[in-house]
Amino acid sequence: MSRRRPEPVQVVKQRRDAALQALVQGVPYVQFLGITFDRRGDELTAVLPFHERLIGNPMLPAIHGGVTAALLEVTAVIGLAWSVLWDEIEAGQVDAEQLIAGRLPRLPKTIDFTVDYLRSGLPRDAYARAQVNRSGRRYASVHVEAWQDNRARAFAQATGHFLMPSPRG
Amino acid sequence: MDKVKMARQFIEAIPHARELGMEFTDIGDGAATMRMPYDPRLVGDPETGVLHGGAVYALLDTTCGAAVIAHPSNPGGTATIGLRVDYMRAATAGQALRTHAQCYHLTRNVAFVRATAMDDDSENPVAVANGTFTVEGLK
Numbered sequence: 001m002s003r004r005r006p007e008p009v010q011v012v013k014q015r016r017d018a019a020l021q022a023l024v025q026g027v028p029y030v031q032f033l034g035i036t037f038d039r040r041g042d043e044l045t046a047v048l049p050f051h052e053r054l055i056g057n058p059m060l061p062a063i064h065g066g067v068t069a070a071l072l073e074v075t076a077v078i079g080l081a082w083s084v085l086w087d088e089i090e091a092g093q094v095d096a097e098q099l100i101a102g103r104l105p106r107l108p109k110t111i112d113f114t115v116d117y118l119r120s121g122l123p124r125d126a127y128a129r130a131q132v133n134r135s136g137r138r139y140a141s142v143h144v145e146a147w148q149d150n151r152a153r154a155f156a157q158a159t160g161h162f163l164m165p166s167p168r169g
Numbered sequence: 170m171d172k173v174k175m176a177r178q179f180i181e182a183i184p185h186a187r188e189l190g191m192e193f194t195d196i197g198d199g200a201a202t203m204r205m206p207y208d209p210r211l212v213g214d215p216e217t218g219v220l221h222g223g224a225v226y227a228l229l230d231t232t233c234g235a236a237v238i239a240h241p242s243n244p245g246g247t248a249t250i251g252l253r254v255d256y257m258r259a260a261t262a263g264q265a266l267r268t269h270a271q272c273y274h275l276t277r278n279v280a281f282v283r284a285t286a287m288d289d290d291s292e293n294p295v296a297v298a299n300g301t302f303t304v305e306g307l308k
Contacts, residue, residue, distance in 0.1 A: 028212040029221035055184040056231075057248075064185035065234070065249045066227020073223045077213075107214065110222040114253040 019089065019096040020044075023081060026104045030074050033067065037078060042086050046075040046128040055123065063121030068146060071128050072158040073113055076142040079130030080108050080162055106165035108140060113160035121155050122148055138164055179238065186231055189224065199240035199272035203232045206265045218262030222296075225286055226254050228268050229298040233282040236270035237302045243275060245305040250279070252300035260295045264288040270298075280304050 017039060024030055024037055033054075038045045048054075048071050056064025085105060088094040094105070128146040140162045145154045177193050180186050180203075189211070195202040205228045213221025230252055237247040260266055270284035280302040286295045 026215060027221065028210055028215060029224060032210040033223075053184050053188040056186070058182055058184065064183065064227065064231075065252075066189075066223070066230045067185055069226040069230060069252070070221070070223025073226065074221070077222075106216075109259075110256050112253060112255045113222065113226065114251065115226075115249075116251050117249045120248065 015096045015100075016089075018100045019085070020082065022099045022102065022104060023085065024078060026102075027074075027078075027107070029070070030078070033070060033074070035071060035074055042083070044075075044079055044082055044129070046071060046078070048126045048128070050124050050126070057120070060120060061123050063123070063126065065115075065117060068117065068121050068126075068156045069113070069115045069158070071126060072115060072144045072146055072156060073110060073160065075128040075130045075146075076113075076144045076158070076160050077107055077110065077162070079144070080132055080135065080140055080142050081105065083132050083135065084164070108162040108164050111139075111161040111163055113158060115156055115158040117156050119153070119155045121146075124148055126155070127151075136164070140164055180231065180235060183231070185227070189227060191228060191231055193235070194267070196235060196239050199236055199243075199275070200270065201232050201235035201239055202267065202269045203228060203235070204265055204267050207263050212262075214259075217259065219259040220262075220266070222254070222256055225256070225260065225266065225296050226252075226298075228266055229254055229270070229284050229286055229296065230300075232268040232270040233272075233284050233298060233300050234302060236272040236282055236284070237275075237280040237304075240272045240275050240280065243272075243280065243304055247280060247302045247305060250301040250303060252298055254296050254298045256296045258293065258295055260286075261288045261290070266295065267291075272302075275304060277306075278304055 211224040
C-alpha cells in the first residue's frame, strides 16, 4: 500500500522539456521564424529573437505585421497543444518518450484568427504568451498577447478559434 | 514611374516579404494581387506538408497593405490596425498561394480591406481576410 516514490526532479524536468522540444521542432515554420519556448511549469513563453529578415517597414524600422501575426498564431497553437498534452502526459494517457521519439500528436487547426496591432513592433526580441479560454472536445478559444520590453505594454494581441484534432485510436 | 513598378519596388524593399518570396502579379486602383511560391520552410504540419497559417496570414496582410497604398485617394503609407483571417481549408502542399485584396472603402483615417487566398483550385479559397488599416496623410 506504499505510495510510489516521486521521480527525481531532473528526470521529470528533462522529460517535459524534451517533449516540448519535440513538439516545437516538429513544425518547420516555427524553426524558420526562430521561435523558441521557455517553460516554467505548465506555462510557456514564446521568444522571437530579432533578425533583419523579420523587418516589414525598413523606414521605421518595424517588424512585419505578418511576423507578429505568425508569432501570435504559433504561440496560440503550441500553447493549446501543450495544455492538452500536459494533462494527457500527467494522466498517463500519453507517453512522453513516444513524443520524444518523434510520434507527435496532430496539432489543432486554426479556424479563424484576429490580430489587434496596438503599436509597431520594434527591432528587438519579442515575447508572447497564450491563454486558453476554452478548450472543448471539438473547439477551443485562445487569447494571445505579445510584448517586447514591457510586459504591461503589449504591441499586439489576438484571439483565435481552433479545431481540436480528433482523439487518437 | 508607374504604380505597379513603384509597388513592386516597395514590397521588394521589405525584407520579410522578400524572405517569403512574395511577388506582385497586379496592382492598381485600391487592389493588389500577389503570389508566394510553396516553400517547405513555411510548413505547419510536416505530415501533410500544409503551409502554416502564419505564412498565409503574412501574405494576406502584405497584400491588404499594398491594396491600401494603391488606392488613388490614399496619400501615403499604411499600417495594419486589425486583421481577421478565416481559414476555410488547408492549402494544398506543393502549390503556390495567390492572394487578391481590395480596398473597398477609405475614410480620412481608416481604410477597409478584404482579401482572398487561393491555391491552384481558385473556386475554393484557402482563406479570406477582413481588415482595417491606417491612412497616413502627407506631412
